Amino acid sequence: MSEATTDAKIRLDRLNVHFGANHAVKEVTMAMASNSVTAIIGPSGCGKSTVLRSINRMHDLTPGARVNGSVLLDGEDIYRKECDPVTMRRRVGMVFQKPNPFPAMSIYDNVIAGYRLNGRGRRSEMDALVEQCLQRVSLWDEVKERLHVNAMQLSGGQQQRLCIARTIAVMPEVILMDEPCSALDPISTLKVEELIDELKEKYTIVIVTHNMQQAARVSDTTAFFYLGELIEMGDTKKIFTNPEKRQTEDYITGRFG
Amino acid sequence: MPRPSHAERPVIFLPPRWNIKRGLNGDFLFKGVTVLFAISILGILLLMAVSMYRQSLPSIHTSGWSFIPGKEWDPVGGTFGALPYIYGSLVSSLLSLALATPLSIATALFITEVANRRVGGMIAALVELLAAIPSVIYGLWGVLVMAPWLQRTVEPFLNDHLGFLPFFSGPPYGVSMLAAVLILMIMIVPIITSITKEVLLAIPDSQREAAVALGATRWEMIRMAVLPYGRSGILGAVILGLGRAIGETMAVTMVIGNTPKISLSLLDPAYTMPSVIANEFAEASSDLHAAALMEIGLLLLVVTLIINSLARLLLWGVNRPTGGQA
Numbered sequence: 001m002s003e004a005t006t007d008a009k010i011r012l013d014r015l016n017v018h019f020g021a022n023h024a025v026k027e028v029t030m031a032m033a034s035n036s037v038t039a040i041i042g043p044s045g046c047g048k049s050t051v052l053r054s055i056n057r058m059h060d061l062t063p064g065a066r067v068n069g070s071v072l073l074d075g076e077d078i079y080r081k082e083c084d085p086v087t088m089r090r091r092v093g094m095v096f097q098k099p100n101p102f103p104a105m106s107i108y109d110n111v112i113a114g115y116r117l118n119g120r121g122r123r124s125e126m127d128a129l130v131e132q133c134l135q136r137v138s139l140w141d142e143v144k145e146r147l148h149v150n151a152m153q154l155s156g157g158q159q160q161r162l163c164i165a166r167t168i169a170v171m172p173e174v175i176l177m178d179e180p181c182s183a184l185d186p187i188s189t190l191k192v193e194e195l196i197d198e199l200k201e202k203y204t205i206v207i208v209t210h211n212m213q214q215a216a217r218v219s220d221t222t223a224f225f226y227l228g229e230l231i232e233m234g235d236t237k238k239i240f241t242n243p244e245k246r247q248t249e250d251y252i253t254g255r256f257g
Numbered sequence: 258m259p260r261p262s263h264a265e266r267p268v269i270f271l272p273p274r275w276n277i278k279r280g281l282n283g284d285f286l287f288k289g290v291t292v293l294f295a296i297s298i299l300g301i302l303l304l305m306a307v308s309m310y311r312q313s314l315p316s317i318h319t320s321g322w323s324f325i326p327g328k329e330w331d332p333v334g335g336t337f338g339a340l341p342y343i344y345g346s347l348v349s350s351l352l353s354l355a356l357a358t359p360l361s362i363a364t365a366l367f368i369t370e371v372a373n374r375r376v377g378g379m380i381a382a383l384v385e386l387l388a389a390i391p392s393v394i395y396g397l398w399g400v401l402v403m404a405p406w407l408q409r410t411v412e413p414f415l416n417d418h419l420g421f422l423p424f425f426s427g428p429p430y431g432v433s434m435l436a437a438v439l440i441l442m443i444m445i446v447p448i449i450t451s452i453t454k455e456v457l458l459a460i461p462d463s464q465r466e467a468a469v470a471l472g473a474t475r476w477e478m479i480r481m482a483v484l485p486y487g488r489s490g491i492l493g494a495v496i497l498g499l500g501r502a503i504g505e506t507m508a509v510t511m512v513i514g515n516t517p518k519i520s521l522s523l524l525d526p527a528y529t530m531p532s533v534i535a536n537e538f539a540e541a542s543s544d545l546h547a548a549a550l551m552e553i554g555l556l557l558l559v560v561t562l563i564i565n566s567l568a569r570l571l572l573w574g575v576n577r578p579t580g581g582q583a
Contacts, residue, residue, distance in 0.1 A: 058470070063373065086472055089469065090471075093470060093471070094466075096466060096467065098463055100461075100464060100466070101467075102464070102481065102482060102485065103486060104486060113468075113471060113481060114472060114473075117471065117472055117477055167470070170471055170472060
């Protein structure tokens, strides 16, 4: 893994996460390169989501969660005292497992919600941004006639793409995706996967997935976690064809998990 | 007697579940019982309204429509007008609601969004304790402690500095509309707070996370994700608070001064509909007086129903744009 450390966008260094007495993530050191897609795979409860959520300090919201070690974003530790998590999260966006648009808002307002936190832009600018973000997630043609209807009228797959549009409207550098397709049907899944492929030109993407075919399809690098530890990480093709560790091979061939 | 052949046997079509003995005994009976109880609630309300109407007929015949806009209440002379009571009830409950609502929402937000679990839990328990205190205790404290303090300190201060406004003019009595508003506020804050707290706790964390992941501060998260998601529930909590305020009798009677006059000044004593009923029903001087009190009760019922219907309309209006949310 040492070859990735120089141009790494994100680097985890001896990361440990505890929830009360539960040691969920153990001594994880890994790096994600700029403009790449890193997939995190592993059986349920192996700590993959926990690792992902420590990259934008989501654990700050969880009572009883403790994070030790460091997460470097462009070489700077986001857990250092002076780091303001609010500003940091504008650089590290997140897409969740279940689509979670704001139900009291229209499609338009959902897309622009994060952007508005930085103060109100001019109407024409916001209109342009909304169109651009919805184009980006290929939702524009489906919703351009009804931008001001409630976001909950969209289907699940459309809602998830709306959430991705909302995330990229803040112009982050990194997008974290926590099983973004697990609540979607195959066609919506395909659309989101195509989107991930396009997004990596501009963003660094880390995706947690239960679906190994998905990891193989969308990612450049794959990391396999088991019981809170990083077992193996490397080129996706290599992990899926010729893994070094026995546990990795057992998992990807379906012998357990 | 020979059994009829298959062809002659009468064919009876019954709904399928009636053919199943279990269904007939269980579901049918259950449905019947629940329908009966549901209807009986409506029946009791109707029965009450009708009997109150009949009891107040003498007053309705004597005063006619002038009962509602009438300002004079003279049991000896036989003139009855309800306006001071309606005014007192509406003003005291609406003002207390206006003061209690922001306070309650802020308290609930502190419990669920700001405080850590232990402190929040402790405050929530205290708030629930406050909600359980009998109203006569609030009234006693109000009349023995709060009213004298208002009379000596607060009301002269308001009078000196804001006395140019009609709302704070006149001599300080202590027992006053102001005292009623404050005591009602103290009484409804726990109710609104604890219901709002439940509403906020029911909001999925995914909503909070969505806002936080966009780079929202805690306040921005509350404004963006928490309050809009919970707005209909919070409105419901406020309406329950209003219901409690408008019907509250004991504590208000003890501190409002019980003077049937309409005054803009909060420092003046006033009177409410429940208070006049509680004060006068035992010594109603004539049948007409008793009927007039009954008519006040009927009016209170109507006012409460109107407020509740308006609130339902409001809730409906708030909920509609949300559509079918998960």
